[in-house]
Amino acid sequence: MFSKILIANRGEIAVRIIRACKEMGISTVAVVSEADRAALHAALADECICIGPPPSQDSYLRMERIISAAMLTGAQAVHPGYGFLSENAEFATLCRRNGIAFIGPSAKNMEQLSNKTEVKRRMAEAGLSCIPGTPPLKSLAEAEKYAEEIGYPIMLKAASGGGGRGIRLVNSHDELSDAYLSSVAEATAAFGNNAVYIEKYIWPAKHVEIQIIADETGSCVVLGDRDCSIQKRHQKIIEETTAPTVTAEKRAEMIEKCAAAIKKLGYFGVGTLEFLLDSNGDFWFMEMNVRLQVEHAVTEALTQTDLVKWQIRVAAGIPLSFTQQDIDLNGSAIECRINALRPGKVNFIHVPGGPFVRFDTYLTGGAEVTRYYDPMVGKMIVYAGTREEAMRKMKASLCELVISGIDINIEELLTILEDDRFASGEYDLSFFD
Secondary structure (H helix, E strand, O other), X not given: OOOEEEEOOOHHHHHHHHHHHHHHOOEEEEEEEHHHOOOHHHHHOOEEEEEEOOOHHHOOOOHHHHHHHHHHHOOOEEEOOOOOOOOOHHHHHHHHHOOOEEOOOOHHHHHHHOOHHHHHHHHHXXXXXXXXXXXXXXXXXXXXXXXXXXXXXXXEEEOOOOOOOOOEEEOOHHHHHHHHHHHHHHHHHHHOOOOEEEEEOOOOEEXXXXXXXXXXXXXXXXXXXXEEEEEEOOEEEEEEEOOOOOOHHHHHHHHHHHHHHHHHHOOOEEEEEEEEEEOOOOEEEEEEEOOOOOOHHHHHHHHOOOHHXXXXXXXXXXXXXXXXXXXXXXXXEEEEEEEEOOOEEOOEEEOOOOOOEEEEEOOOOOOEEOOOOOOXXXXXXXXXXXXXXXXXXXXXXXXXXXXXXXXXXXXXHHHHHHOHHHHHOOOOOOOOO
16 A cells, blocks of 8 residues: 555545545645645645646646655555646656656556547447447548538547537537537547547436446446536536436446456456436446546535545555445435636635535635636535435535635536426537537
8 A cells, every 4th residue: 555645636526535535644735836845735734736727728728747745755556636647648658757656547448448439449349239339530631521421510529638628519500610620629628639639419318327347357346327418608507426317227227248348358446437318318438537527526415435545555555345246226316516706815714514524625715716727616415214314414515605705506416406407307418508
């Protein structure tokens, strides 16, 4: 097991990883930009190193500075969290080349699966139905050719990364040029990779994903599904598990298929297979995230499995100590993302409590929410025996949460939870339309 880990991230996920390490008796190193010198993850870590100015391309995306910080402090491993360099195969290779473990899949796995066009080919070979799409596009002219062949409407997507970045819906040829250029620019800025591809637009549909964890011995456990269809501008807002409209029979079928696919690929670590669920109840594989998801906590709440700790253990070569039969998917868990509506300084924060209520955040009194990073400042997670009880618990928790000094999206979240479409579970990706 590692004795010291560097966390190559910021915000609530850096705090989450540091807390897991403390519980495991592992020392931690935080890296910070100049804007994050006073951040909570900097205070909680055993050591802290500043790696550059506030813009992420000058700090959290600078691979050589993170590697230097790890070597300087004697960190044996790097945990990338999510976003930034978490799905960057070059970074994983650079870590291992310098004798530092990368807490995630192998670089080979990452190269094969973080490229969204390659992963669809491999998943199709493993038996999953995949959304029709293209290889990475070389030019606008090639995009125009493929778009005509597939037929409008289409989706333009970044070939690397996630979080809704680089995605554009294109309804006609007249929209393609601007959408292609803006998608390429956003993909480059967010992930350091300008590759984008085209995917057939399936509509109406629900966004359902399946969480897996696998070790190097070939064992794979599926920790259920999540409905992530409540999205605004391709950014998830509310996630819940289990997905309310997926039948137990269909869930069991997808668990078996996904486990078989992961084993065939030789993948290890945590990962998420993302699907579109069409109006006929058919699953269409969309992409795989070869990292920890933002919404991992809602699965932890349902299954009582600490994904961060097991991610670290698997990276250290420790096999899973549980099997598929040990996973209990009874009950309901819901997660709401708390977003700042504009930059500001937190004057006061009150966090709700009670059984099975969790709030993951990096905020403290006096914390600065800057314009440089993602607006998500926290995640409210609740668990209950039934979906109805979980919804009531979430509403009560959101009403109790107080963060003064900045505007947050609590009113919007409460409006969604009160909506009949959400209450029925029949909502889909068209919710905000």
